[in-house]
Amino acid sequence: MGISERKGREKQEMRDLILREATRMFIEEGYEKTSIRSIADRIEYSPATIYLYFKDKDEMFFVIHEQGFEKFLAKLEKTSAIGHPYERLFSMGHVYLTFAFDHPEYYDLMFIIRAPMNKIAKDEEWHCGRKSFDFFRDTVRECIEKGYMKPTSVDVVAFSILSFMHGMASLAIRERFKMYTEEEVKQLMEGSIKMMLGVLENK
Amino acid sequence: MGISERKGREKQEMRDLILREATRMFIEEGYEKTSIRSIADRIEYSPATIYLYFKDKDEMFFVIHEQGFEKFLAKLEKTSAIGHPYERLFSMGHVYLTFAFDHPEYYDLMFIIRAPMNKIAKDEEWHCGRKSFDFFRDTVRECIEKGYMKPTSVDVVAFSILSFMHGMASLAIRERFKMYTEEEVKQLMEGSIKMMLGVLENK
């Protein structure tokens, strides 16, 4: 009988509807500011209905968190067209910061917000996050192996660059660069990336 | 008449009492998790009373924010005993990370939490924050001037190091290093600092 199949399909469609509207609101207004009630209003259902499709707000967080890394990975993988690993690394830095400033609320969700990260640790959710990091790490390895960087620990370099990039992005997003003007921050970021990749390069 | 003076004193004492208890709770439980009602409970006054001494929760945020930088600046300034600027810089990095991991909730308040930063931009509050940054920036300048670093823009180097340090601290505090174990993160942080200050050094 096809009824249970149609029911399953309808269930999936409803979940998608909730998720689509929730994601839109999360991106526009941020995770904290988006309430279950406001999502319910938008899809014209009662708040309680949402709890028939998601255990709680955390579950929605994890789905959107992963979707963010999906989008990010897609952008990041475009740099694989660049043959020269050091140029690719530079391009990846550009992709990273562009993503952060084009979708600050997504970035917030993915890298800043406090959330129970146990699931992610267990590898249950975060496939694209891990893939993104591995892709980045592989480029770092290639840079070292081909002699574009001094022979250093791959993980130390990857860890350092990620920290550096996230530091700039998150301090900017959370407005902790108030000792500089916006224009200065922009130029300092460009200068910093050039300097960092400059000193790491094996010339 | 000394009555108005005593009243002023009592007002200040009450403000201090609220602030003392609030700070303790903020440090222990975090800013978001500490409610006005729970502070009121602890000092055995009604929640409304707190609003006679503070405009809103934001005002308490700013005071505690500045107090955090006061504590931080005090620790940072101890490194002024170190004559060699590059060694001092290294020591400042150590002070920074120690502060972040010893007082993660304070660090959260000072560097991560989303808050209206307009006051800080206007220099009304954030004296110790600015002083901390200037102190750090001066050491970077000294390193460059005395030839311990390659002749680079002081601000680019200061901006880069701050971003790098904050990146490590905040990713660790918000548990975004789940691709590594805790022990690995510890060693990677040490290795990263050594590598970073190594490549920046003018040898």
Next chain:
DNA sequence: TAAATTTGCTGAACAGTGTTTATAAAACAA
């Protein structure tokens, strides 16, 4: 087809949040 059961949904409630306001009481001034 009629009755029984399952499914999908919601209004109302619970326990919590920051904040405001009317009111009462205490302290001070005349």
Next chain:
DNA sequence: TTGTTTTATAAACACTGTTCAGCAAATTTA
């Protein structure tokens, strides 16, 4: 003592995430 100012609070407002009893429609069973 009366009038004024200061101080404190209970109660309410408008929110938040979440749960649950109950209703109505869809589906299955008799």
